[in-house]
Amino acid sequence: MTHPSAAPTLTAGIRLVVLDMAGTTVADGGLVERAFAAAAAELGVEPGSAEHAEHLGYVRATMGESKISVFRHLFGDEDRARRANTAFEKAYGDLVAVGLIAPVPGARETVEELAGGGRTVVLTTGFARVTQDAILTALGWRDLVPLTLCPADAGGRGRPFPDMVLEAFVRTKAAEDVRQVAVVGDTSYDVLSGVRAGAGLVAGVRTGAHGDDAFRAAGATHVLDSVTGLPALLAGDR
Incomplete structure (x- = not known):
């Protein structure tokens, strides 16, 4: 669903997709x-x-x-x-x-579909690197994407600062312009970090901590039921 007051986004031009982990691609379960x-x-x-x-x-x-x-x-x-x-x-x-973690249904397939379409995908988190690596290992995702980032990888400041999004932009060199970046997360902090980074598409997803009102207040351009809706959005189907 598109934010009614959002400016149009050139979804077909997105080259870099920055995805949050817990609540967005990973089912945190409390x-x-x-x-x-x-x-x-x-x-x-x-x-x-x-x-x-x-x-x-x-x-x-x-x-x-x-x-x-x-x-x-x-x-x-x-x-x-x-x-x-x-x-x-x-x-x-x-x-x-002890196994109390799982992917959001369809998340891995979504990442693979985005990558298969020529887009670069980066996974980010507010956790420390040791925890992020534990999650990636538990899910068998260590080789799923070319880059994963935690706050320490981007100078120590996490969300809502734009640092991890901009770090992904600089390191991957997948996009020529920050407007070719999509940022997706389940919290207003994810959304705000994308807005502050100047990302062309910033979407909140309803699979985690926050809801539509918080996403819109933070400046989301879109709200999706799940990250699995992202490929269709980028294809211009919505």
């Missing part, structure tokens, strides 16, 4: 919240407390943002933030290791 609970416990936040509820609300609202940035906001000083982040990454990795 693992972020479960891993956050472990991180909060590490910092002495009692489950069921008002503080825990407040923190969880912030985590939900900022899905898509670099996790270390989230913990800096929640816990203040750098040492506590890093302790929380380490606990989070370990807990999330443990959940992935």
